[in-house]
Amino acid sequence: MKLLRVIAPGPRTTVQDSGRRHFQKHGLAEGGAADRHAFLWANKLLDNDLNAACLEITLGGFEAEALAHVSIALTGADTRPRINGIAVAMWQTLQLTPGDRLSMTSAASGRYCYLAIRGGLQAPTLFGSATVVVREQFDELRPLARGDTLTGFDTSPAKPARMPVADRPIYGAPLKLRLIPGYQYSQFSQTDRARFLSSEYRVSTQSDRMGFKLEGAALQDPPPGIVSEGIALGSVQVPGDGDPIVLLKDRQTIGGYPKLGTLCALDCYRLAQAQPGQAVGFEVSDIATTQNERMLFESMFRNTHWNKCGDGLAW
Amino acid sequence: MISCVSDDSILIRLGESIDPDLTARIAALCIAIESQHSAWVTDVVPSYTTVLVSYDPSMIDFRRARQALVPLLHSSTEAGTVAPARSGTVHEIPVYYAPESGPDLQNLAYNKSLSVAKVIQYHTAVTYQVFAIGFLPGFGFLGSVAEAIATPRRQSPRKQVPAGSVGIANQQTAIYPKASPGGWQLIGRSPVTMFDVDGLSRLKVGDGVRFHAVSRSEYLNLGGTL
Structure with a gap:
């Protein structure tokens, strides 16, 4: 059934879910929501399947008209949403009735805003996922355009729910990201390793779903290119110019630049929300720590339910 | 060499330089990994000298994942257990x-x-x-x-x-x-x-x-x- 008509897609809006599995050997990107934290919260608020397809709205500017009764949730970048011109809150369920107009400004903080629809968006899937990786140019998977109609499965109202305010991320705050040293870490000079871990970087304007470039303390003497190898999420690669690039969901599957290691997945989600110019620093961590944290994070979404008031989760 | 390179992936390095004989071993290793550990392996990316194995950290932790891959790497290095080069199409x-x-x-x-x-x-x-x-x-x-x-x-x-x-x-x-x-x-x-x-x-x-x-x-x- 038809739920929403797109009036303005903003700079770029794509359908995203958890991404693909088992297709990187064909040269296909992993894809999936750039910020899995905000993505999962959007679905959780509506009691959706956690992999349900959502809209990923880059930097806001999105506008749509409701064509049916539809429950939605907005999470991620603060896009100052309004319904019929009246400001509404993010990180909670919202109810639209036919004719309602949902609008957003450009993102005040954060980069990716997630719009989840009760029951999930009905979207074309390829390679086991609805993720849209724009650079792959598949006709079936395109960014949203003005006039597109979004369809879904469910018009029953969602139970009201809102994320505890204390748990909501503050995207503008300086980031300390955790590096798991690995790959070619030992081939970087001691000076460059120290430089990377002690310097403050700024997120470059050359940042997107494929990777985030960091500027401010270029490494002086990165090792030469390597025999191409598989690139894990969060890999910190350093090309000849010395500016580190953190590779995210739409990264190429293999590559030949040397890598200092990887950022833990949870910190990749945080970095994805950083706007150009934001300060970023690094510290060393280890897999035992970050994997535990990540398992708790995933398990929290899977194994909790909303309390009666809809303002907290219970295990 | 097997190393845990991120909180959901393991890099297996089978050699240091490009070598056609290595590629047959890598292809065979990928098939073994995907068929024997389909329950938790989420992606296998072969390249010239390496295989990157991604897994679901909700299903298995890095220690057990690494442990499970070791025997497959060893059997792929034993003579006669892998098909000769260019066994593929x-x-x-x-x-x-x-x-x-x-x-x-x-x-x-x-x-x-x-x-x-x-x-x-x-x-x-x-x-x-x-x-x-x-x-x-x-x-x-x-x-x-x-x-x-x-x-x-x-x-x-x-x-x-x-x-x-x-x-x-x-x-x-x-x-x-x-x-x-x-x-x-x-x-x-x-x-x-x-x-x-x-x-x-x-x-x-x-x-x-x-x-x-x-x-x-x-x-x-x-x-x-x-």
Whole structure:
């Protein structure tokens, strides 16, 4: 059934879910929501399947008209949403009735805003996922355009729910990201390793779903290119110019630049929300720590339910 | 060597330099990993000397995942347990080699002091091996190109390389599965579909590829476009 008509897609809006599995050997990107934290919260608020397809709205500017009764949730970048011109809150369920107009400004903080629809968006899937990786140019998977109609499965109202305010991320705050040293870490000079871990970087304007470039303390003497190898999420690669690039969901599957290691997945989600110019620093961590944290994070979404008031989760 | 490189992936390194014999082992190892550990393995990315194995950290932690991979790596290094090199399919790929389909063909021949016919002869004489898939869906890195026609990438990449273009970069050759920016030296074009959404990548790591020259009309009859 038809739920929403797109009036303005903003700079770029794509359908995203958890991404693909088992297709990187064909040269296909992993894809999936750039910020899995905000993505999962959007679905959780509506009691959706956690992999349900959502809209990923880059930097806001999105506008749509409701064509049916539809429950939605907005999470991620603060896009100052309004319904019929009246400001509404993010990180909670919202109810639209036919004719309602949902609008957003450009993102005040954060980069990716997630719009989840009760029951999930009905979207074309390829390679086991609805993720849209724009650079792959598949006709079936395109960014949203003005006039597109979004369809879904469910018009029953969602139970009201809102994320505890204390748990909501503050995207503008300086980031300390955790590096798991690995790959070619030992081939970087001691000076460059120290430089990377002690310097403050700024997120470059050359940042997107494929990777985030960091500027401010270029490494002086990165090792030469390597025999191409598989690139894990969060890999910190350093090309000849010395500016580190953190590779995210739409990264190429293999590559030949040397890598200092990887950022833990949870910190990749945080970095994805950083706007150009934001300060970023690094510290060393280890897999035992970050994997535990990540398992708790995933398990929290899977194994909790909303309390009666809809303002907290219970295990 | 097996190392945990991120909180959901493990890198298996089987060698340090490009070696055709390694590729057969890598292909066999990938099949073993995917078939024996399908419950938690989420992706397997083979390349020249490595396999990157991604897993679901909700299903297994890094210690047990690593432990489970060790015996597979060991059995793949024991003699006789893996198929010999080029056990995979050998793909016959028709190519229309001409200046109108390969804009760098004449220049390459000139720089190498060869005739165009000789360049084609060198390019079609070898059964190449698929070392890796990447860059674009279905883009296979094939090697090794004869030293006589090996040539570096173009100084400035082209904004648009047509689909089917056959290029050379150093000792590698490849077919562009779809139109894309690219810096490889283009010597011809193939009408063969290298990737489609149902059949996925035509080439797999470990497969063989042989090129043969076809005429303009054969190329067009096979569905090629100019």
